[in-house]
Every structure is written in C-alpha cells, then in structure tokens.
Amino acid sequence: MKKAIVFAVLFFSALAAKPQNPGQLKVTVTTVAYGGTFSPYNILAIWVQNKTGVFIQTLLADASKEKAYLSNWKTATSSTYNVVNAITGATLGSHGTYTCLWNGKNLTGTVLGDDTYTVAMEMSEGGSTKFVTFQFKKSGAVQTVTPAGVPGFVNITLKWTPAYLAAVENTEADKLYQVYPNPAFSSVYISGNDMKEIDICSLSGKVLLISKEQNVNISNLPKGFYLAIIYNKEGTIVRKIEKV
Numbered sequence: 001m002k003k004a005i006v007f008a009v010l011f012f013s014a015l016a017a018k019p020q021n022p023g024q025l026k027v028t029v030t031t032v033a034y035g036g037t038f039s040p041y042n043i044l045a046i047w048v049q050n051k052t053g054v055f056i057q058t059l060l061a062d063a064s065k066e067k068a069y070l071s072n073w074k075t076a077t078s079s080t081y082n083v084v085n086a087i088t089g090a091t092l093g094s095h096g097t098y099t100c101l102w103n104g105k106n107l108t109g110t111v112l113g114d115d116t117y118t119v120a121m122e123m124s125e126g127g128s129t130k131f132v133t134f135q136f137k138k139s140g141a142v143q144t145v146t147p148a149g150v151p152g153f154v155n156i157t158l159k160w161t162p163a164y165l166a167a168v169e170n171t172e173a174d175k176l177y178q179v180y181p182n183p184a185f186s187s188v189y190i191s192g193n194d195m196k197e198i199d200i201c202s203l204s205g206k207v208l209l210i211s212k213e214q215n216v217n218i219s220n221l222p223k224g225f226y227l228a229i230i231y232n233k234e235g236t237i238v239r240k241i242e243k244v
Contacts, residue, residue, distance in 0.1 A: 023162040025102040030155040036125025045073040059100035062089040183242035186219040
C-alpha cells in the first residue's frame with residue numbers, strides 16, 4: 001500500500017513538474033536623461049529575477065565605483081553586486097541603446113523551469129534612481145514584450161525565443177558555425193568564434209549535454225538526431241546533428 005502511495009505521489013509530481021525549455025531572452029532598451037545632478041553621466045543595471053523577486057542573474061552593470069547608488073540592484077543581490085556572466089563597465093558618459101542576453105539558466109548553469117520572470121532595470125544620474133520592472137513568459141513559444149516608455153527608459157523590447165526555434169538566418173554565420181563530422185560517432189567539433197557554451201539537446205529541446213569546449217563528446221548518447229545550441233555574444237545559433 002505504501003509503495004502504491006509513493007508511486008502515485010512521484011507520478012503526479014512528474015506530471016506537475018514545469019517544462020524547462022532552454023532558449024534566449026534578448027533585452028533592448030534606450031536610456032534617456034531625466035535631469036539628475038550629474039546628467040548626462042549615468043549608471044545602469046539590468047537583471048533577471050523570478051516572479052516573487054528572487055535574484056537570478058545580472059545581465060548588464062555599467063556602474064563600477066558608483067554601484068552602491070543603485071539601491072534596488074544592491075538589495076536584489078543582497079549587497080554582493082553579483083555580475084557573473086554579465087556585461088560590465090564603468091560610469092556611462094552619455095545615454096544610449098543597450099542590448100543584453102539571458103540564456104534561461106541560473107548561475108550554476110541549470111535551465112530554469114518555464115514560468116513568468118521579471119526583468120528589472122535601474123538607472124541613476126545622481127540622487128534618486130529610475131527603477132522599472134517588466135514581466136515575460138519563459139516557455140516553449142516565442143514571446144515579445146514591448147512595454148511603453150517610462151521616465152528614464154524608452155524603446156524597450158523583451159524577446160524570449162526557445163532554443164529549438166532559434167536560428168541565425170545569415171550566410172556568414174552559416175559559414176562560421178559548422179558541425180563536423182556530421183553524422184558523428186563519438187564526438188563533434190563546432191567551428192566558430194566567441195562561443196560561450198554549447199548545449200546538446202533532444203529535438204524537443206531537452207538539454208542532454210552542456211559543454212564549454214568546442215569539441216563535444218556525444219559517445220554516450222543513443223543513435224538519432226539532436227540539436228547543437230550554440231550561445232555566443234551575438235545570440236543563439238542552432239545546428240542539427242546526427243549520432244550514428
């Protein structure tokens with residue numbers, strides 16, 4: 001009887017578990033002056049947190065010496081100013097347009113469950129800061145959020161693209177990022193520059209292997225077709241591979 005209960009609990013827990021689609025969030029925003037003490041000089045931070053406000057990852061932080069003035073970012077990171085995997089820089093001398101990426105993972109490299117997540121942005125020209133948050137849905141479908149401009153931030157776009165739908169429609173990229181041999185028996189080598197990570201996924205998008213190296217050992221995978229998801233500084237590139 002107890003075994004049956006345990007099995008039932010595990011079975012329905014598995015059914016209730018959220019899918020974990022790998023992919024990429026692309027955040028684009030233009031900052032604008034609001035008349036702060038040091039305008040147009042400004043500091044800026046953009047980060048991701050879950051829907052309850054728990055910090056996940058900083059995407060961009062241009063605020064080296066003055067970072068303590070970004071009070072919301074300071075609180076979100078528990079005063080650690082965590083910038084692992086983030087784009088970083090010093091105080092900005094003018095306003096402009098910024099783009100940063102999130103790969104749907106936490107800082108340990110685990111793909112997070114599909115859910116509603118929040119992008120937070122904070123900017124200061126001195127004195128009070130401009131702080132805003134926007135939500136998006138991480139799932140197996142493309143979602144584009146284009147919030148209306150607010151004081152300090154305009155031209156805002158949040159675009160989530162699941163990895164199995166991502167592709168680079170660019171002939172130069174097609175030439176640069178090649179997988180060989182393909183079909184392959186034990187390993188594949190992926191050519192190209194500026195690669196941060198390579199994920200080998202099932203055709204449904206489930207991550208099976210994660211590699212920081214361009215030579216990826218696939219000898220333990222069953223025969224069949226897979227996706228090589230290549231993360232670089234420009235975005236996400238997907239290549240189909242066959243294991244024989």
